[in-house]
Amino acid sequence: MDRILIEALTVDTVIGAYDWERSIQQTLSLDLTLATDIRAAAATDDLQLTLDYAAICQRIQQFADAHQFALVETFAERLSECLRTEFSITWLRLRVRKPGAVPNAASVGLEITRGSLPEVTQEPRA
Ligand SMILES: Nc1nc2c(c(=O)[nH]1)N=C([C@H](O)[C@@H](O)CO)CN2
Numbered sequence: 481m482d483r484i485l486i487e488a489l490t491v492d493t494v495i496g497a498y499d500w501e502r503s504i505q506q507t508l509s510l511d512l513t514l515a516t517d518i519r520a521a522a523a524t525d526d527l528q529l530t531l532d533y534a535a536i537c538q539r540i541q542q543f544a545d546a547h548q549f550a551l552v553e554t555f556a557e558r559l560s561e562c563l564r565t566e567f568s569i570t571w572l573r574l575r576v577r578k579p580g581a582v583p584n585a586a587s588v589g590l591e592i593t594r595g596s597l598p599e600v601t602q603e604p605r606a
Contacts (some may be wrong), residue, residue, distance in 0.1 A: 481571070481597050482519075484531045486512040493544035494495065495555060495578070502548070508576055510540065514563075515571040515597055531567060539566065552576045552589055560594045569587070571595035 489512070514531055521530035524551045543562055548553045556576045561568055577589035 481515045482517055484514040484518075484533055486510070486514070486533055486537060489537055489540060490577070491541050491544040493555070494548040495550070495552065497550045506578065506581075508544070508552070508578055510577075512536070512574040513573040514569050531569065536563065536567060537561070552578055552599055556590060556591070556592050561594060564595060569595065571597045
């Protein structure tokens, strides 16, 4: 299965478990790997036949604007549900980093994978 990549996408959102975090925006950095079959799009050179990474990035910022979660876990889980539903993504890996959240760490965060990949079919040996 082929994979579309989005790396180090930054979005501003209200996120945090502590009171002082409820009234400020903080930046999250996201990495996404989205499974899809790119062959039809490549054969026809047609954006409609693949996952439009620009549209997905725009939707992620809309999602971040519309929600105010306490935990990065909730942000990641709900965003993955949103993207899988709206873009018919069968499998994704999502990393969410919160830069500067902890002293002496460049960032903290998590990685989740959701969905399933099709079985790999082996070519028969000659
Ligand atoms: N596993 C998590 N631990 C913590 C989170 C979180 O979202 N998931 N959040 C915080 C605070 O909001 C922190 O980022 C503020 O610096 C603490 N631990």
